[in-house]
Amino acid sequence: MLKNKCLWGSILLMMGILIFNTTAVQAATPAKPREVKLEWNGTRLPQNGLLIGGNTMIPVVMLRDSIGMTLRYESGVKTYTLLQNDDQLDMIMSGSGVTMRLNNHQWNGPDAEVVNGRMYIPFAVLRDGFGYQSSWNAFQLKLNFAKKGIFLS
Structure with missing residues (x-):
């Protein structure tokens, strides 16, 4: 049970990092005129x-x-x-x-x-x-x- 909680915690953490990095890259890219x-x-x-x-x-x-x-x-x-x-x-x-x-x-x-x-x-x-x-x-x-x-x- 503890092993599954750690696995899901790790998955959620990785998803959060992925979403944050994608958003940061989009915000740093200037909009095309x-x-x-x-x-x-x-x-x-x-x-x-x-x-x-x-x-x-x-x-x-x-x-x-x-x-x-x-x-x-x-x-x-x-x-x-x-x-x-x-x-x-x-x-x-x-x-x-x-x-x-x-x-x-x-x-x-x-x-x-x-x-x-x-x-x-x-x-x-x-x-x-x-x-x-x-x-x-x-x-x-x-x-x-x-x-x-x-x-x-």
Whole structure:
């Protein structure tokens, strides 16, 4: 009888260790970014954004190509600059990631990210720094955005 109790105790202990280790590995693995459909004033854009860590990330080249923002790159200082009207976002590349400066002030919101060789910025910087508004559809994973004052459905 005592031998059976020890056997079952050992089995339960091993199962607990196995479950704990599996959960720890899953928690340490970052979630794969999900694609987000992007619309400008209700018109579907040709590129998708990404949902990373709860932030909708917008590809910088899409802002240049589809929205008409100015994008410059200075290779000497590894800095991308995004311009529209009087607003400026500097994205400084370094070994530890991307540092952003919005209108010459340190950006303290979500960080920009480089995914598969493409620079993505959080929509929050467009909202807070460039005066954009949005409507979010979580079911369709779709972000419709425009300059403030434009009606979004």
